[in-house]
Amino acid sequence: MAMILVPYNNAMRLGQGFNSYTQEICIDNAVIGITDEEDSQPIIPNPLVSIAAPDGAAPLAPLAPITPDPNASTEVVKTSSVTVPITKSDPNKTLLPETVDKYPSQIVTYTSKYVNKISDVTNSLNISGALSIKYGSIQGDASGSYVDSDTFQNSDMNFLITVKVTNQTINVKDNLAFWPLNSDKDQSLAPSDFTRKYGDCFISGFQEGGQFSAVVSITALDKSQLTDIKAAAHIALQTTVADVEGDAQIASSKADLNKNSQVDISINWSGGGQLKEGSEQWNIDTLTEVAVRFPDLVAMCPQRTYAMLTKYTALRGYLEWQAQNSLLPLNYEMSNLYTDDLLDVYMGFKVIWESLHNELQGLDMKTMQLQVAPTPSKPIAMPKVQQSDKSWSQPTPLGPFDADYDGLDTALQTCRSLMVGIVQEIQNLTQDPSIATDVTRPVAYLRPQIFKMLLPTVIPIIPYEGLAGIRSGTAQSSNLADKQQHLAISPPYLAPPQVAIGLTSFALGHTTNPRLNLVADNIAGDSFDFHANTWFLATGPQDTVFNGCTAAYLEIPLGDADFQCGDWTCQPNTVSVTNSKSITFARPYAAPPKVVVWLKGVDWTNTINYRVQVFADTITTNGCTLHINTWYPPGTPADQQKANQSWSLNYASCTWIAYTTGMPGVASGSTVVLNSFSQPASGTVTFPPNTYVNPPRILSGIAYVDAACTGNIDVASSTSNISNTGFGWANGGRNLSPCIALGSAWIALA
Numbered sequence: 052m053a054m055i056l057v058p059y060n061n062a063m064r065l066g067q068g069f070n071s072y073t074q075e076i077c078i079d080n081a082v083i084g085i086t087d088e089e090d091s092q093p094i095i096p097n098p099l100v101s102i103a104a105p106d107g108a109a110p111l112a113p114l115a116p117i118t119p120d121p122n123a124s125t126e127v128v129k130t131s132s133v134t135v136p137i138t139k140s141d142p143n144k145t146l147l148p149e150t151v152d153k154y155p156s157q158i159v160t161y162t163s164k165y166v167n168k169i170s171d172v173t174n175s176l177n178i179s180g181a182l183s184i185k186y187g188s189i190q191g192d193a194s195g196s197y198v199d200s201d202t203f204q205n206s207d208m209n210f211l212i213t214v215k216v217t218n219q220t221i222n223v224k225d226n227l228a229f230w231p232l233n234s235d236k237d238q239s240l241a242p243s244d245f246t247r248k249y250g251d252c253f254i255s256g257f258q259e260g261g262q263f264s265a266v267v268s269i270t271a272l273d274k275s276q277l278t279d280i281k282a283a284a285h286i287a288l289q290t291t292v293a294d295v296e297g298d299a300q301i302a303s304s305k306a307d308l309n310k311n312s313q314v315d316i317s318i319n320w321s322g323g324g325q326l327k328e329g330s331e332q333w334n335i336d337t338l339t340e341v342a343v344r345f346p347d348l349v350a351m352c353p354q355r356t357y358a359m360l361t362k363y364t365a366l367r368g369y370l371e372w373q374a375q376n377s378l379l380p381l382n383y384e385m386s387n388l389y390t391d392d393l394l395d396v397y398m399g400f401k402v403i404w405e406s407l408h409n410e411l412q413g414l415d416m417k418t419m420q421l422q423v424a425p426t427p428s429k430p431i432a433m434p435k436v437q438q439s440d441k442s443w444s445q446p447t448p449l450g451p452f453d454a455d456y457d458g459l460d461t462a463l464q465t466c467r468s469l470m471v472g473i474v475q476e477i478q479n480l481t482q483d484p485s486i487a488t489d490v491t492r493p494v495a496y497l498r499p500q501i502f503k504m505l506l507p508t509v510i511p512i513i514p515y516e517g518l519a520g521i522r523s524g525t526a527q528s529s530n531l532a533d534k535q536q537h538l539a540i541s542p543p544y545l546a547p548p549q550v551a552i553g554l555t556s557f558a559l560g561h562t563t564n565p566r567l568n569l570v571a572d573n574i575a576g577d578s579f580d581f582h583a584n585t586w587f588l589a590t591g592p593q594d595t596v597f598n599g600c601t602a603a604y605l606e607i608p609l610g611d612a613d614f615q616c617g618d619w620t621c622q623p624n625t626v627s628v629t630n631s632k633s634i635t636f637a638r639p640y641a642a643p644p645k646v647v648v649w650l651k652g653v654d655w656t657n658t659i660n661y662r663v664q665v666f667a668d669t670i671t672t673n674g675c676t677l678h679i680n681t682w683y684p685p686g687t688p689a690d691q692q693k694a695n696q697s698w699s700l701n702y703a704s705c706t707w708i709a710y711t712t713g714m715p716g717v718a719s720g721s722t723v724v725l726n727s728f729s730q731p732a733s734g735t736v737t738f739p740p741n742t743y744v745n746p747p748r749i750l751s752g753i754a755y756v757d758a759a760c761t762g763n764i765d766v767a768s769s770t771s772n773i774s775n776t777g778f779g780w781a782n783g784g785r786n787l788s789p790c791i792a793l794g795s796a797w798i799a800l801a
Contacts, residue, residue: 055360056177059257059321063358066227068250071360072383072390073481074179077250082366084227157260158217159346163288166211166266169398170391172198175211176264177357180387180394181477198266202315204402206268210288214342216322216349217356218260227255229369236372242381243482251380252360261322261349262356265338268315288339321356323348386480389487397473399499400466403506407463410509414456417610417638420546421454421507431501433465434472435493443493454507462506469497510546512610518716518800520544520608523748525555528583529599536581543577544608550579551616551706552604553649553752555795556767558785560596561657563587565764567595568652568704569602584652598765603649603750605708605798612638613711618651620704621679628681628698635674636709643670644709647719647796648677649752652704659699661758664794667707679703699760706752708798716801718742722768723755723794724782733781735772738799743775747799751780755794763788768795 057074066084068077166172173180203209232248240248267288316333320326326341326348327333363369363380373379413419432446449465452458476495479486486492528534540548550571559565570582581602585595607614615637621630636644646667655661662681669676681700710717718739724732749770758764765788772779780797784790 055252055362056258056357057179057360058177059355059358063254063257065254065256067254068248069252069254069358069360070246070250070481071252072179072181072381072386072484073185074182075250078232078248080230081249082227082253082255082363083230155218155350157346157350158215160213160215161342162211162213162215164211166209168391168395169198169200169203170394172203172211172266173394174391175213180390181481183394184390184397184474184477198317199268199315200398201402201405202268202317203266204399205270206315207271207312208269210267210269212263212265212267212288212338212342214261214263214345215356216260216262216346216353217258218349218353219258227366227368229363229366229372231372239376240378242379245378246381249363249380251383252362254358255361256359257355258357258359259353259355261320261345261353263318263320263323263326263342263345265319265342266317267335267338268317270313270315272312288335320345322352322354324352381482381484383480383484386484386487390477390480393473393476393496396496396499397470400470400473400502403499403502404463404466404470407459407466407506410507411456411459413509414459418512420510420512420609421458422510423454423458423507424451424505426451427504431497431505433468434495434497436472449502449505451505452507458507466502469502472496512546512608517613517714520548520611521614521800522548522606523750523800524604524606526552526581526602526604527599528581528601534583534585534597537578538581539578540576540606544606545576546609547574547576547579548609549607549616550574550604551607551618551649551708552581552602553651553706555601555603555752555769556785557600557753558598558763558765558788559585560598561760561763563595564655564657564701565595565661566654566702567597567600568702569600571604596763598763601767603752605750607708613714614708615710616706616708618704618706619677619679620652621702623654623702626679626681626700626702628683630679630703632677633669633674634677634707636672640672640709640711642712643672645712645717645719646670646675647708647752647798648754649706649708649796650703650754650756651706652702653700653756654702655760656699656701657760660760660791661699661756661764663700663703664755665703665705666754666796675707675709677705677707679705710798716743716747717799718747719796719798721754721794721796722780722782724792732783733779735777735779736797737777738775743799743801745801746773746775747801749773749778749797749799751795751797753793754796755792757790757792758784759789759791761789764790766790766793768793770797 055071057069057071062076064079066080066082068079068081069075070077162175164175166175169183170180172178173183235248314335316338318333318338323345326345327337331337363373410419410421414421431449433449435443435446437443452462452465473496522540524538526536526538528536552569552571554567554569557567559567564587566585566587568584570584571579572582573580581604583597583600583602585597587594605614605616607616617634619632619634648665648667650663650665653661653663655663664678664680666678667675668678681698683698710719720736722734722736724734751768751770753766753768756764756766758766763786765785766783767785768780768782770778770780778799780795782793782795784793
């Protein structure tokens, strides 16, 4: 029978019943006749329980009380280096001297290996997978979580370093007897009931010495160097004695490992006392140094590391009792492989559970955005669940989760249900290990790798300092053929930015209603699509005569601390003379910001002069009020204004840009030219002193239009002669366009 070892904890006592599968202590004194000098004497049954005898035979004699052997004693000899227990069966035998000058005999095992599954760690350390699932952490000696499963799963590679030192084995050879409860002595217990009370083994001895274990999780800073880093880790984590050349190679590998990767170390040990100075940090050097010195430290300060388990079937008394009761304890030997699989799946979902909570926090903090995952090519469903009548439920189909708070909450609930299902399967295995080999049983879990296919894609929002992330440009559409363009973003963002876009010029015919609207869509980190849209109504005039337009755009990285943007549209049939909209900033400012507003789209009736103005007021730290206004011809009587609908604006849209007031390297303002027929009027803007060292970027968008409907509307706002002290501007009509007035809003960026 192979030796069964489980990690020791202080609640263990010789003779206790024990479940080797869940590594949980069962009834005390399940086996009597064991003495342990370090523990109190076990309870003596009184009255003693007689072991049932076969029919017709005389009852077996009751068990004798447990009394110490007067001719045997256990003493401890102390040395300058180690404490050595010595058993004396002959009282006249001379003991060893009080001190000895040699270390005890030790069995030392060094291991350094690559591991890629949590179950590889638990198997190496004799930790129960069922216990780890039940408590949700890898526990070596009931002292709490040992391996950080999140770090383990998210690392590029993991190494397990163990040093096992056995000084001695306390293996009881006394006359042992099984001691059932009085209520069970004439009962035929079901195997599951017997195992629940007594376990499938009992604690028959202990190993003393020490164990040092460390999980080294390595994340490569440059993924292209994974192979080299793994090779360096193999060399750096050696604990053998090398020659001079080998020592140099190990030192070089440690340096490369520290330089090219992030290293996380989880340490656990028993025995050996204090391994290093309290102020000294754990790193690769201290780890390997301690591993080499650990056997010597254990020789001076050993402790119990493992409990040895013995099957009840190894006891004569149990076999005699079991024959009368026709039972056997549950056999878990075939459950280990299935349990390892369940453990790896459970820990995978535990990592997903943590990441979903982090994503919820990321949405709150505006540090990420989510994108719905594509629909998988094959259907995905929840595992079947066994009902109370032993039938199996139909699998519930699963689809991609929404990329918002509700979607993440639903994903969390689903993840929790899958984890609970695995815990329930462990309970089922504990009661009936045979299901581990039942090939007809439906699979009790969904692979975390498959579940991840349904989760929203996380796009991190990288904060930029100052104007480092603010990019700008212009787009031009000269005819119907290039009204849609694909514009590159260079250098690209890691996540799609926000894009604010506004008109800087446009030329539309007057024979049909002038209609134009700018759109930026399909925004990615490296590009977006620009559209200059025109249209016609099914019952109205023909499509707009489009002669071209230009636009200015600003790209703002998501989560930028200073800049925010958005747009607003006044839909058809809702436009009046004055139109306003209160907006709320996604992130409040410490002080009221500056707000720049550009015209983005219009729809005018071609029989009334074209008039529109866009601007913002009532600016606070939390938001502002946007306005899209038009006006009546001068002198229109009040009683005829609304009745005659003496304005031409049917639709309008604007875009707004807000930025921190007083931000270095940013300035903004507006310009308006009145009575500018045919040719633009010009002027200059002077920046405040010391605003710019070099000429800034100037973006100027139309914010005010007043033009006669008697001819084509062809207007432009432009800038020139840009320097670090100011720039020139020109607003007005072109090509004999009857422009009455044109105004612009501008922003200058260092």
